[in-house]
Amino acid sequence: MTLPSLNLLAQSILSGIFLGGMYGLIGLGLGLSWGLLRQINLAHFGYVFLSGYLCYQMTQYWGMDPLLALLILPPIFFGIGVVQQWALARFRITPFNSLLVTFGLTVMIESLIQWIWTADFRKMQTHYNELKFSVGGIFVPIPELFTLLLAVGLAFAIWAAMRFTDLGKAMRAMAEDAPIAAAFGINERGLSLLLSGLCVALAAVAGICFAVIFTLTPTQIFSWVGVVFAAVMLGGLGSALGPLVAGIIIGVSEAIAMVLFAPSWAPIVSFSLLIMMLLFRPGRA
Amino acid sequence: MLEVRDLRVGYGAAPALWDVNINVAGGELVCVVGPNGAGKTTLINALAGLNRATSGSIRLGGQDITRLASHLFCQAGIAIVPESRRLFTSMTVMENLELGSFLPGPRSHRARTLEQVCTLFPPVREKLNMPAGSLSGGQQQMVAIGRALMAQPKLLLLDEPSLGLAPSIVMDMFDAIRRINADGLSVLLVEQNVSMAMNLASRAYVLEEGRIVMEGDAKDLLQSPEVQKAYLGLD
Numbered sequence: 001m002t003l004p005s006l007n008l009l010a011q012s013i014l015s016g017i018f019l020g021g022m023y024g025l026i027g028l029g030l031g032l033s034w035g036l037l038r039q040i041n042l043a044h045f046g047y048v049f050l051s052g053y054l055c056y057q058m059t060q061y062w063g064m065d066p067l068l069a070l071l072i073l074p075p076i077f078f079g080i081g082v083v084q085q086w087a088l089a090r091f092r093i094t095p096f097n098s099l100l101v102t103f104g105l106t107v108m109i110e111s112l113i114q115w116i117w118t119a120d121f122r123k124m125q126t127h128y129n130e131l132k133f134s135v136g137g138i139f140v141p142i143p144e145l146f147t148l149l150l151a152v153g154l155a156f157a158i159w160a161a162m163r164f165t166d167l168g169k170a171m172r173a174m175a176e177d178a179p180i181a182a183a184f185g186i187n188e189r190g191l192s193l194l195l196s197g198l199c200v201a202l203a204a205v206a207g208i209c210f211a212v213i214f215t216l217t218p219t220q221i222f223s224w225v226g227v228v229f230a231a232v233m234l235g236g237l238g239s240a241l242g243p244l245v246a247g248i249i250i251g252v253s254e255a256i257a258m259v260l261f262a263p264s265w266a267p268i269v270s271f272s273l274l275i276m277m278l279l280f281r282p283g284r285a
Numbered sequence: 286m287l288e289v290r291d292l293r294v295g296y297g298a299a300p301a302l303w304d305v306n307i308n309v310a311g312g313e314l315v316c317v318v319g320p321n322g323a324g325k326t327t328l329i330n331a332l333a334g335l336n337r338a339t340s341g342s343i344r345l346g347g348q349d350i351t352r353l354a355s356h357l358f359c360q361a362g363i364a365i366v367p368e369s370r371r372l373f374t375s376m377t378v379m380e381n382l383e384l385g386s387f388l389p390g391p392r393s394h395r396a397r398t399l400e401q402v403c404t405l406f407p408p409v410r411e412k413l414n415m416p417a418g419s420l421s422g423g424q425q426q427m428v429a430i431g432r433a434l435m436a437q438p439k440l441l442l443l444d445e446p447s448l449g450l451a452p453s454i455v456m457d458m459f460d461a462i463r464r465i466n467a468d469g470l471s472v473l474l475v476e477q478n479v480s481m482a483m484n485l486a487s488r489a490y491v492l493e494e495g496r497i498v499m500e501g502d503a504k505d506l507l508q509s510p511e512v513q514k515a516y517l518g519l520d
Contacts, residue, residue: 166387173373173384180371183333184436185359185388 004259011138012255018141020231020251021148024244025209026224027232028155029202035238036175037195038095039088042225043102044203046109047077049221051207053117056124056216066126069208074201081200082193089192106221113218122216129212147209151244154202159240171195175238230270234277249273286311286471287332287440292341294324294331300339301327303495309440309473314466316474316482316503318516319492325475326368328492329444332473333365334358346439360388362439366446370429374418378409378428381417385435394437402431405461423454430461441465443474447481459485479516483507 004012030044051073058064058072084105093101131142162168171191173181178188210216228243231250235242250273254266287309295301302324309315319325330336332343334355343351350361364385373381382402386395403410406427412420417428426446433441443462447455459481466472476482483489483503491499491512499506506512 166383166392169376169380169384170387172376173380176373176375177371179335179355180367180373181384182355183335183359183365183367184384184432185356186384187354187356 007137009256009259012259013252014138014140015144016252016255017248018144018148018251019254020248021144021151021244022206022210022213023228023231023247023251024155024235025147025151025206025247026203027228027235027243027247028151028158028240029199029206030228031232031235031237031239031243032158032202033196033199034232035236036171037085037192037199038175039093039098039102039196040095041084041102041199042099043084043105043109044199045221045225045228046106047080047200047203048207048210048224049113049216049218050109051077051204052211052216053113053122053207055208055211056117056122059124059126066124066128066208066212070205073204073208077204078197078201081197084200085193085196089189110218110221117216117218119218124211124216126212143209143212147213150205150209154205155240155244162240167191172238227267227270230274234274286313286346287473288342288344289332290342290344292328292331292343293339294327294336296339301495302331304341305492305495305497307473307490307497309471311471312466312469313488314462314472314474314486315488315490316476316486317490317492318476318479318482321477323492324495325477325492326444327495329365329442329473329475330367332358333363333367333442335365335367359436359438360390363442364433364436364438364440365442366426366429366433366444368444369448370425372417372425372428372432374416376417377414378417378420379413381428381432382409382413382435385432386437388436391435391437395435398435398437402434405434405464406431423450423458426450426454426458427461430458430465434465438470440471440473443472445476446474447476447478455481479512480507483512 026048030041033039033041033044054073055066055069058069059066088098088101128143132139134140162172170181170186174186174188174191182188227250231247232243234246234250235244250270253269253273257265257269287307289305289307292305293300293302305328307317317325317328327336331338334353338351342349345361345363348361350358353361373384382399383395386392386398391398408424409427409431412424417425420428430446446458446462450458462472462474463485474482474486483506486503488501489503489506490497491506499511
């Protein structure tokens with residue numbers, strides 16, 4: 001082990017924070033749906049990539065700005081979330097079965113993506129790619145910074161909505177005791193549709209940011225599952241801020257491990273953190 | 286106010302409730318007593334939309350609510366204090382009370398109703414910002430009753446409000462129920478504590494094995510040989 005320069009370490013930690021912001025942004029909708037709807041929506045990852053590819057299509061072939069995609073795609077994906085929840089409720093899918101059903105859905109989305117866009121690597125080229133500034137010798141890429149700020153903004157907005165609005169309180173009450181919540185006029189079916197739509201719309205937001213920053217390839221869908229699951233479970237199911245905080249902790253830990261040891265050590269970090277938390281604070285997730 | 290006709294809950298050869306008929310007039314306090322497993326909770330849950338009626342009808346103030354969706358019973362004017370309270374324990378007392386007044390009507394009177402609840406149960410005022418799960422049993426029962434009052438119901442359903450509470454707290458709870466009723470709210474109370482319930486209520490029903498076996502003036506029923514023998518252990 002050789003000690004890296006301070007500058008390299010700082011640059012790595014910053015990349016870790018940005019990567020953690022991405023984990024948190026993907027984990028936000030996943031954790032809300034898991035904690036409040038009791039659905040482990042694996043299709044969330046499929047939606048992230050589908051949204052990424054659609055954003056790729058809109059910018060590379062139809063000449064749109066990614067920011068325009070950010071206005072168009074989330075409402076459409078909200079609709080997809082509503083339809084998915086309607087179907088899951090219609091067939092009375094249990095939480096465990098939701099894992100299987102949405103796994104199947106993800107495989108279908110992967111095939112769809114492969115059919116339309118092929119398995120080739122796709123990198124969006126926009127004028128945002130090159131935007132960056134430097135502070136004291138450390139480079140700050142604008143798209144990554146934008147993604148982090150968006151993740152922080154959305155997480156805080158949802159946290160505040162859950163805490164301070166009647167609708168948010170109703171969602172928490174529904175998650176704790178749905179029949180009693182219904183006895184006080186809370187429409188479980190309606191709220192579930194709304195919440196599922198919100199979660200999938202959040203997947204769309206994450207997908208657009210993902211497409212701007214990363215190279216897209218359909219087989220990558222499943223490689224994000226593990227680390228985002230770890231962030232969601234570390235952060236607490238149903239928590240709005242937790243996955244983001246946990247995501248950044250994981251991202252930074254991975255970055256430090258990469259600099260100090262080797263890049264291949266990175267995946268071990270997130271799961272070591274998760275296993276340690278499950279050992280020392282069981283029952284929290 | 287409340288008219289229950291031939292209410293049956295559950296299917297097959299042994300339904301939980303058999304053709305139950307119950308009336309609660311406006312402003313009346315009525316109790317349903319009976320042993321464990323007689324169907325008391327099934328009955329009260331059916332009236333709150335938590336269980337579905339298999340047949341028969343439930344009318345509230347002339348409106349047939351039997352087939353309403355669960356979340357519309359509250360809007361029709363029914364609020365329940367469920368068995369073992371079932372507060373939203375991870376949320377604060379204040380949030381529990383706010384959720385009681387989730388619907389637009391009660392929400393517009395939230396501040397005033399909250400003041401009434403805090404006047405009725407002074408300990409609740411001290412605990413508004415505490416997680417509901419951290420309160421003592423008696424305080425949780427107060428919050429559960431408060432949450433139901435926040436819905437500004439026409440009919441208050443109480444399922445075993447004395448369950449698991451110390452005798453002195455039970456006295457306080459029954460006193461609070463008496464005052465709530467004295468303010469004009471109709472109350473249907475389900476209890477195992479037969480003598481206390483019958484002393485509080487004006488009329489009473491005795492439920493055994495899913496059927497109403499006796500009904501009448503609460504004081505008369507309490508003096509009847511059947512009730513004295515079966516429920517109070519007196520010969």
